Amino acid sequence: MRRDIFQAIADPTRRAILTLIALQAMTPNAIAENFNTTRQAVSKHLRILSECELVKQEHQGREIYYSLEVYKMKEVDQWLEQFRAIWEIQFNQLDELLEKMKTQA
Amino acid sequence: MRRDIFQAIADPTRRAILTLIALQAMTPNAIAENFNTTRQAVSKHLRILSECELVKQEHQGREIYYSLEVYKMKEVDQWLEQFRAIWEIQFNQLDELLEKMKTQA
DNA sequence: TATATAAGCAACCGTTCGGTTTCGCAAAAA
DNA sequence: TTTTTGCGAAACCGAACGGTTGCTTATATA
Numbered sequence: 041m042r043r044d045i046f047q048a049i050a051d052p053t054r055r056a057i058l059t060l061i062a063l064q065a066m067t068p069n070a071i072a073e074n075f076n077t078t079r080q081a082v083s084k085h086l087r088i089l090s091e092c093e094l095v096k097q098e099h100q101g102r103e104i105y106y107s108l109e110v111y112k113m114k115e116v117d118q119w120l121e122q123f124r125a126i127w128e129i130q131f132n133q134l135d136e137l138l139e140k141m142k143t144q145a
Numbered sequence: 146m147r148r149d150i151f152q153a154i155a156d157p158t159r160r161a162i163l164t165l166i167a168l169q170a171m172t173p174n175a176i177a178e179n180f181n182t183t184r185q186a187v188s189k190h191l192r193i194l195s196e197c198e199l200v201k202q203e204h205q206g207r208e209i210y211y212s213l214e215v216y217k218m219k220e221v222d223q224w225l226e227q228f229r230a231i232w233e234i235q236f237n238q239l240d241e242l243l244e245k246m247k248t249q250a
Numbered sequence: 251t252a253t254a255t256a257a258g259c260a261a262c263c264g265t266t267c268g269g270t271t272t273c274g275c276a277a278a279a280a
Numbered sequence: 281t282t283t284t285t286g287c288g289a290a291a292c293c294g295a296a297c298g299g300t301t302g303c304t305t306a307t308a309t310a
Contacts, residue, residue: 050155207307
């Protein structure tokens with residue numbers, strides 16, 4: 041059961057949960073109210089997000105507040121880095137092409 | 146069979162394929178040589194990558210060259226944007242804290 | 251023409267996924 | 281103390297996933 045951040049964000053519900061708790065910590069029940077699923081389903085998603093440390097818990101009495109571990113998102117950002125260089129090159133080439141077309145017109 | 150770029154990059158083999166063909170187009174056989182799987186397995190991955198337009202084909206005789214559709218990667222980058230703002234705020238707060246500790250020392 | 255090769259496609263198999271239902275536990279409220 | 285509430289864990293189910301094997305089609309080569 042090797043959890044991986046890319047697998048974690050593959051599910052649209054989990055991505056929505058991450059967005060939801062990005063700015064404020066929330067309990068599983070509160071989170072579940074925003075979706076058409078049961079609390080248990082949300083709980084499962086939270087477990088997966090916890091396993092790859094995308095989310096952290098804070099216990100308050102019998103309530104558990106979940107919040108985003110935003111630094112972990114940087115792993116995706118770092119993976120994207122290799123492609124960012126390429127799409128900037130392609131953008132510049134397009135730019136040169138447009139320039140060329142302009143001078144020829 | 147809802148294909149989605151996030152689901153496409155969830156698989157480590159597919160991520161490796163994307164990196165492999167990022168700089169040069171390759172045929173399925175050539176790609177498969179880089180992994181411990183059969184050509185058919187790679188072919189399946191390429192089909193999934195094609196379905197969400199992360200990859201484009203170029204036919205040359207009986208060979209098919211696959212290459213990266215790098216602009217599509219920006220969708221992930223755009224999704225990350227919402228979190229980028231947050232981690233920069235947190236970074237700045239850490240920065241302020243370090244500054245504070247320095248002046249107090 | 252006959253043969254070899256590149257590649258896609260379909261069928262099948264075991265595993266994982268996302269969800270529900272049921273249960274147990276601990277904290278708060280009655 | 282008893283009841284309610286918030287939560288996670290386990291068992292189960294259908295669907296999807298990743299992979300293999302076998303087949304067909306199309307191009308290149310003898």
